[in-house]
Structure formats: C-alpha cells, structure tokens
Amino acid sequence: MDASKRQFIGISLGGLAALAVAGIASVTYSLFRYYLIPKPDSDSKGKITIPLGDIGAGNAKFFEYNGSAAVVVTKPDGSVVALSAVCPHLGCIVQWEKDRQDFLCPCHAGYFTPDGEVVSGPPPRALEKLPFSIANGTVIIG
Ligand code: FES
Incomplete structure (x- = not known):
C-alpha cells in the first residue's frame, strides 16, 4: 500500500472517529437534559x-x-x-x-x-x- 492510500485511510478513520464522538456527545447531552433536570x-x-x-x-x-x-x-x-x-x-x-x-x-x-x-x-x-x-x-x- 502506498503512502497516499495510507494517508487517505488514516484521514477517513479519523473523520469517522470524530463523527462517532460527536454523536455520542449529542446523545449523552440530550439524555442528561431529559433525565437529570429536576422535574416540575x-x-x-x-x-x-x-x-x-x-x-x-x-x-x-x-x-x-x-x-x-x-x-x-x-x-x-x-x-x-x-x-x-x-x-x-x-x-x-x-x-x-x-x-x-x-x-x-x-x-x-x-x-x-x-x-x-x-x-x-x-x-x-x-x-x-x-x-x-x-x-x-x-x-x-x-
Ligand atoms: S431533524 Fe431528524 S430527528 Fe429531528
């Protein structure tokens, strides 16, 4: 595998990891707001x-x-x-x-x-x- 393919795969995996982290953070924040905020x-x-x-x-x-x-x-x-x-x-x-x-x-x-x-x-x-x-x-x- 040449360097440009390795670099492309590395960037792609990094992007996917960033999207996964952002998605988990968004869901966690929504659950926190929904379940942990004092209920009226x-x-x-x-x-x-x-x-x-x-x-x-x-x-x-x-x-x-x-x-x-x-x-x-x-x-x-x-x-x-x-x-x-x-x-x-x-x-x-x-x-x-x-x-x-x-x-x-x-x-x-x-x-x-x-x-x-x-x-x-x-x-x-x-x-x-x-x-x-x-x-x-x-x-x-x-
Ligand atoms: S915009 Fe898709 S669920 Fe709200």
Missing part, C-alpha cells in the same frame, strides 16, 4: 405546573409530559409557549439554543422557531403545541 410538579390529573420565575425570559424548561419530552418557553416579549420536545422528523429531542432563540434538533440539524415552527432542515411539520394556561405566575400544562 404534577398533580393527580397529569397537569404540570412550572412557576414562571423558574423559566425566565428567553429561556426554556424541559419536562416530561404524558411520558414524553416537552418544553415550555418564555419568549423575550414575555409570551409563553408549551411544546412537545419530540422532533416530528424521526423523534429526537430538540435542544433550546438561548443565544439564537430557537430549537435545534441535534440528529439532523432541524431548526424550529420558539413557537415550534420549522425554520430549516428535514422536519416535515412544526413541534406539537401543548395546551396550557397561566395562573398566579405559574404555567399549567395539560
């Missing part, structure tokens, strides 16, 4: 309650809703949105990008607005909106 309160009817003060303007808070990942966002204008955090493409969990004020699906680079509408990438539709109300400074989902 829920009542016997399955409603989730999250104090607005726990979210903060321009932030998102992830939680479990009916056995699935969900998220509530407080936009900089103070409006609130509650969404499924499950990407409608192939079911990965989206991530909130505070600096960009959007959602990124790490699996295939799908982007969504804070309202869950598709900006770019392969997702075929918006993130599912969840019913919610606000009372006494608390978001009630469900």
Whole structure:
C-alpha cells in the first residue's frame, strides 16, 4: 500500500472517529437534559405546573409530559409557549439554543422557531403545541 492510500485511510478513520464522538456527545447531552433536570410538579390529573420565575425570559424548561419530552418557553416579549420536545422528523429531542432563540434538533440539524415552527432542515411539520394556561405566575400544562 502506498503512502497516499495510507494517508487517505488514516484521514477517513479519523473523520469517522470524530463523527462517532460527536454523536455520542449529542446523545449523552440530550439524555442528561431529559433525565437529570429536576422535574416540575404534577398533580393527580397529569397537569404540570412550572412557576414562571423558574423559566425566565428567553429561556426554556424541559419536562416530561404524558411520558414524553416537552418544553415550555418564555419568549423575550414575555409570551409563553408549551411544546412537545419530540422532533416530528424521526423523534429526537430538540435542544433550546438561548443565544439564537430557537430549537435545534441535534440528529439532523432541524431548526424550529420558539413557537415550534420549522425554520430549516428535514422536519416535515412544526413541534406539537401543548395546551396550557397561566395562573398566579405559574404555567399549567395539560
Ligand atoms: S430527528 Fe429531528 S431533524 Fe431528524
């Protein structure tokens, strides 16, 4: 085998290893956010309650809703949105990008607005909106 073939194989294997590490890091980060973030309160009817003060303007808070990942966002204008955090493409969990004020699906680079509408990438539709109300400074989902 000549040097250029060895060099090509070495670069290819290095690239594959880098992709594998990036993929593992992305999945680990998603699992960490989904399972280790403190869960908000829920009542016997399955409603989730999250104090607005726990979210903060321009932030998102992830939680479990009916056995699935969900998220509530407080936009900089103070409006609130509650969404499924499950990407409608192939079911990965989206991530909130505070600096960009959007959602990124790490699996295939799908982007969504804070309202869950598709900006770019392969997702075929918006993130599912969840019913919610606000009372006494608390978001009630469900
Ligand atoms: S699973 Fe989200 S973009 Fe593919």
